[in-house]
Amino acid sequence: MAVLRSLSRPGEYRGLPYAVAGVVLTVPATPFALIVGVSVRGTTELRMLGFLVGLGVAMGLFGLLAPARRLSVWLANDVLGARIPPPGPARPAWPDRLRSALWLVVHGALGWLLLGLAGMTLLTGLAGPLIWFSGGERDAIAFYGWKLNIEDGWAGSWTLVLGLVTLLLVAVFCVGGTRLFRLLAPPLLGPSADERAAEAEQRAAVLAQRNRLARELHDSIGHTLTTSTIQAAAAAELIEADPQQARRALGTIEESSRSALEDLDHVLGLLREEPSAKAPQRTLTEIDVLAGRARDAGAEVDLAVTGPLGELPATVSREGYRIVQEGLTNALRHGGDGPVVVVVAAAAAALRIEVVNPLPGTGPRSGRRGLTGLAERVEALRGALHAGPEGELWRLTADIPLRQAR
Amino acid sequence: MSTPETLSVLIADDEPLVRAGLRALLDRQPDLTVVGEAADGAEVLDRIVATQPDVVLMDVRMPGTDGITATRQVLATLAAPPKILVITTFDNDDYVHEALLAGANGFLLKRARKEEIAHAIRTVAAGESLLFPGAVRRLLAARPPAPATRVTSSLTRRETEVLRLIAAGLSNPDIAAELFISLETVKTHVGNIFTKLDAANRAQAVVIAYESGLVTPGEAR
Numbered sequence: 001m002a003v004l005r006s007l008s009r010p011g012e013y014r015g016l017p018y019a020v021a022g023v024v025l026t027v028p029a030t031p032f033a034l035i036v037g038v039s040v041r042g043t044t045e046l047r048m049l050g051f052l053v054g055l056g057v058a059m060g061l062f063g064l065l066a067p068a069r070r071l072s073v074w075l076a077n078d079v080l081g082a083r084i085p086p087p088g089p090a091r092p093a094w095p096d097r098l099r100s101a102l103w104l105v106v107h108g109a110l111g112w113l114l115l116g117l118a119g120m121t122l123l124t125g126l127a128g129p130l131i132w133f134s135g136g137e138r139d140a141i142a143f144y145g146w147k148l149n150i151e152d153g154w155a156g157s158w159t160l161v162l163g164l165v166t167l168l169l170v171a172v173f174c175v176g177g178t179r180l181f182r183l184l185a186p187p188l189l190g191p192s193a194d195e196r197a198a199e200a201e202q203r204a205a206v207l208a209q210r211n212r213l214a215r216e217l218h219d220s221i222g223h224t225l226t227t228s229t230i231q232a233a234a235a236a237e238l239i240e241a242d243p244q245q246a247r248r249a250l251g252t253i254e255e256s257s258r259s260a261l262e263d264l265d266h267v268l269g270l271l272r273e274e275p276s277a278k279a280p281q282r283t284l285t286e287i288d289v290l291a292g293r294a295r296d297a298g299a300e301v302d303l304a305v306t307g308p309l310g311e312l313p314a315t316v317s318r319e320g321y322r323i324v325q326e327g328l329t330n331a332l333r334h335g336g337d338g339p340v341v342v343v344v345a346a347a348a349a350a351l352r353i354e355v356v357n358p359l360p361g362t363g364p365r366s367g368r369r370g371l372t373g374l375a376e377r378v379e380a381l382r383g384a385l386h387a388g389p390e391g392e393l394w395r396l397t398a399d400i401p402l403r404q405a406r
Numbered sequence: 407m408s409t410p411e412t413l414s415v416l417i418a419d420d421e422p423l424v425r426a427g428l429r430a431l432l433d434r435q436p437d438l439t440v441v442g443e444a445a446d447g448a449e450v451l452d453r454i455v456a457t458q459p460d461v462v463l464m465d466v467r468m469p470g471t472d473g474i475t476a477t478r479q480v481l482a483t484l485a486a487p488p489k490i491l492v493i494t495t496f497d498n499d500d501y502v503h504e505a506l507l508a509g510a511n512g513f514l515l516k517r518a519r520k521e522e523i524a525h526a527i528r529t530v531a532a533g534e535s536l537l538f539p540g541a542v543r544r545l546l547a548a549r550p551p552a553p554a555t556r557v558t559s560s561l562t563r564r565e566t567e568v569l570r571l572i573a574a575g576l577s578n579p580d581i582a583a584e585l586f587i588s589l590e591t592v593k594t595h596v597g598n599i600f601t602k603l604d605a606a607n608r609a610q611a612v613v614i615a616y617e618s619g620l621v622t623p624g625e626a627r
Contacts, residue, residue: 222495223421229517230427237434237520245430252423 007171015178018080022111029058059108063101076185084189103188114177118170125166128159220263224256283317284309294328300339307346327355327396336360355396412437413531416459418444420468431520447471460531461489466501474505481509489530506613509606512537536608539575546616568595573612573621
């Protein structure tokens with residue numbers, strides 16, 4: 001009964017289009033396989049074997065390419081209806097590429113097998129009734145020396161039954177193929193233990209960050225705004241009877257609003273730091289774009305880059321980008337007139353970044369909360385970040401050692 | 407001590423600005439007078455003994471001794487404790503829930519309007535009905551349901567009914583009118599409910615009732 005029920009579910013036939021996709025995927029590999037097959041000396045069987053091996057090897061090589069996994073997962077989810085979490089933005093590691101390669105081979109092989117079996121069965125099943133309709137035939141079915149006549153009239157009606165049975169058989173093949181694909185896909189296409197660990201870590205980091213934000217908001221801003229509210233109510237109450245105390249209350253509102261804004265600045269800083277899986281992480285290789293954007297915003301930027309930025313470890317390069325970004329942002333927001341000098345020097349042992357801009361003639365020169373988060377992360381890379389006034393200039397420097405950072 | 411017409415209030419909050427602001431607000435109310443302040447939960451008991459307030463406005467989160475501990479101390483030590491009204495920054499605070507379980511009579515947001523604050527103090531001082539039943543329901547609805555405990559199963563059907571009406575914020579005369587029974591009968595039921603649930607007041611009884619699943623937060627009116 002369970003078998004019959006599954007035969008009636010359309011979703012159980014998704015293996016069929018998926019098999020077609022597998023067959024189509026083998027097409028680009030056939031020229032290579034043909035060359036292998038033709039160059040084999042020996043019997044036809046041996047040449048066939050050579051062709052198949054060549055096909056498998058070519059498919060495997062395709063599967064090793066970086067995009068193969070993403071494509072395979074997409075196909076499996078969309079066409080087959082598997083539920084495999086899509087791989088992250090990182091380039092796949094070699095063990096994962098091997099798994100994808102193996103899957104591509106399995107996909108192609110099973111695809112051919114299923115289409116071949118289903119097709120042949122269907123042809124056989126339909127041939128009988130067709131011959132019967134057209135008047136019967138002697139030795140209509142020949143199968144390894146075993147022959148069968150199809151007579152005209154009622155005597156040949158058994159071909160109809162055979163046709164129905166083969167149709168049922170084709171359905172069973174399709175459902176079985178779907179099941180088999182769905183069984184094999186997750187171990188070969190799903191996330192590896194490392195990837196799962198990385199994802200869990202990411203989720204935990206996001207969660208911890210959110211909790212931290214909630215706590216910050218609760219403790220700082222909620223608290224300060226509450227005080228302001230009470231003081232404002234008190235001031236309104238006292239304004240005629242005790243103007244002096246009302247004035248004091250207004251003063252405290254001013255103070256607490258100011259400190260609430262500072263807290264907000266801090267919390268927004270945390271929010272910007274929030275690890276995001278989706279946003280592409282920029283690296284120092286895009287520093288030209290960054291400088292260009294700062295120029296568009298009205299800054300005069302002198303950019304001096306030395307060393308191979310493309311060879312920096314990704315974490316260092318991303319952090320470097322953020323440091324320059326923060327430096328330029330601060331220069332634009334708080335700096336005085338004059339050029340912003342940005343130096344990025346990648347040497348063998350260390351990466352050095354400097355952002356130097358003139359200080360404004362007047363106004364506040366402290367309280368750049370964004371730098372705190374940067375400094376923490378630079379420290380995590382065993383580096384050091386310094387920022388402060390130097391004569392008439394504001395200088396931000398970061399040194400990140402390279403070998404240890406890897 | 408307060409005269410019969412005025413209610414005396416003690417303010418316990420670690421933040422001097424909050425204390426000063428609340429004092430200024432409450433002192434302007436003709437029937438309320440602030441008789442003292444405490445900056446820490448540890449001071450509360452002494453201040454109560456010294457000033458004999460009718461109602462204590464108790465901040466839940468204080469460094470040192472928090473409002474929950476202070477509430478427990480007060481209720482365990484004094485024979486005739488004042489009513490305790492918990493004040494809080496946010497109403498989804500776990501501390502508030504604990505404070506109510508510890509026996510506080512109600513809770514109030516610090517950002518409430520002055521009329522609301524005054525109303526809360528009067529309601530809690532009168533002790534005749536649950537303060538802000540809607541807010542209590544929201545507070546408890548936001549919490550995961552606790553498995554039913556044995557305490558509530560010992561309530562009679564009538565007592566359960568009375569408890570539901572308490573949770574909905576009805577006073578004893580209202581309950582009597584609602585159930586067509588005498589005020590004396592209601593008082594007897596309420597007394598029995600408190601005894602069976604080991605509750606000191608309406609708020610605690612309601613929290614226990616919600617917690618035990620006897621009253622579901624969506625059910626009360």
